Amino acid sequence: MDGAQSDTKIVNKWNQARRLEFIDFRLSCDGRINRRDLVEFFGISVPQASLDLARYHQLVQDAVPPRVNLAYDRHLKYYIRTSDFKPLYPQLCSPTSYLADLLALCRGDLPPSRNYFGFVPNVGVATFVPPRRNISAEVLFNLLESIRNNMAVHISYMSLTSNANTDHLIAPHGLAYDGLRWHVRAYCYDHHSFRDFVLSRILRCAVPEIKAPSDRFPDPIGNGFREVGTTGDDDVDWNELIDLVLRANPDLPERSRRAIELDYGMEPNGTVVYTCRRALVFYTLNWLRLTEEDDYLPPERRQIVLDNKDEVRRRMAGGH
Incomplete structure (x- = not known):
């Protein structure tokens, strides 16, 4: 096999890997997929789409543990997600990845080649989305x-x-x-x-x-x-790392604190640690409303507190 043939084989293998990701994503997030979805997104032939779906089915059968993941519904003319579904690409199909891509889509920042969405829910973004900055x-x-x-x-x-x-x-x-x-x-x-x-x-x-x-x-x-x-x-400020120990504001009612702990993943001990470069701590505390000026906000507006506040402020001032 000459170099050109070898390169073509590698590219084709990569392209199929992307199509398998696409199948996994659509099944995970939309619950269904058909050959037309693959044909329209990737510009491939119907026979190639059939081969990709067959390859996906084989991979899930060979997985540990083996599963089915999809079954063809003749009435809907779609492959439907089965009850034993587990994604082949869990990171791509995770809630974190899905929501990050959804936000990027809403902001117009998701490249078309990465837009695997079929169904898109109505989305509202409450945070300020700045205009695209004119960076040369x-x-x-x-x-x-x-x-x-x-x-x-x-x-x-x-x-x-x-x-x-x-x-x-x-x-x-x-x-x-x-x-x-x-x-x-x-x-x-x-x-x-x-x-x-x-x-x-x-x-x-x-x-x-x-x-x-x-x-x-x-x-x-x-x-x-x-x-x-x-x-x-x-x-030094760039290379030194500071742990920010975050906790739900103790002045909130217990049920509210529990909700905040779920929001921030503060389990099992009620805290979460975010490690930050000392040079960037100022920005992080501003975003989290944990500056000294924020100390006087009512609990409803300052839902989390800095558990190691004294240590962080000492180190920001140059102490150790």
């Missing part, structure tokens, strides 16, 4: 090149505290999402410290040309300032 592809990919090759790069940035755009030389090492916006985490030469820069506010990012400073090249831009400790490994 050139900016993003130049930053990624900087991160990948340990380079410093010039950016033009729109700051909240300055009337004019400011130019910075930064050495980026990571990306961060705060629940609303993407940031680049970088060492800033102007401030001689690590900072977060909102991606959508970076108006220009030059092609990376300057090697980031190191012990061998402490002054890469020749400004007389010895820059050392500027890599991701040196970013």
Whole structure:
């Protein structure tokens, strides 16, 4: 078999794997599937769709434990989910995955190739969905090149505290999402410290040309300032992890606390631990309404509390 034939065989195998996922998803979430669903979504022939359904049936019979998963209903002309159904791809068909894809679909962010939905329920989204941020592809990919090759790069940035755009030389090492916006985490030469820069506010990012400073090249831009400790490994706030121990607000009635514990998976001891980079704890506490300003909210508006509040605030202030 030559290389081209081998590549075609691999692609066809991958394509069938996707079609098997599609069958599993439709059975799991819609309870039924037919050949037409496969033909219309993947643009395959009816005989190929029949082969895919037969292959799926064989896989579930060979699974441990064996099961049936689907049975043909001649009246409906659909394969129907059986009572012993267990998905072949449990992660794809999990409630978490389904709801994440459903939210992405509602926001217009689900790629058509990943939209396996047949039936779509009416959905309302109560949280603020920001407009798609105008992040320049050139900016993003130049930053990624900087991160990948340990380079410093010039950016033009729109700051909240300055009337004019400011130019910075930064050495980026990571990306961060705060629940609303993407940031680049970088060492800033102007401030001689690590900072977060909102991606959508970076108006220009030059092609990376300057090697980031190191012990061998402490002054890469020749400004007389010895820059050392500027890599991701040196970013203490980024690398230090803090456990946030969350608990239902004890001032709520017992039944309300129990409901909150179910919401957040606070079982079996009534707490759940979320591990967060110290550099991002501020954003996380804001989202969860666990800042010092939120301490004075009534229990109905502050349904969870930080069980290790003193420790977290001490470590955020630089203590250990």
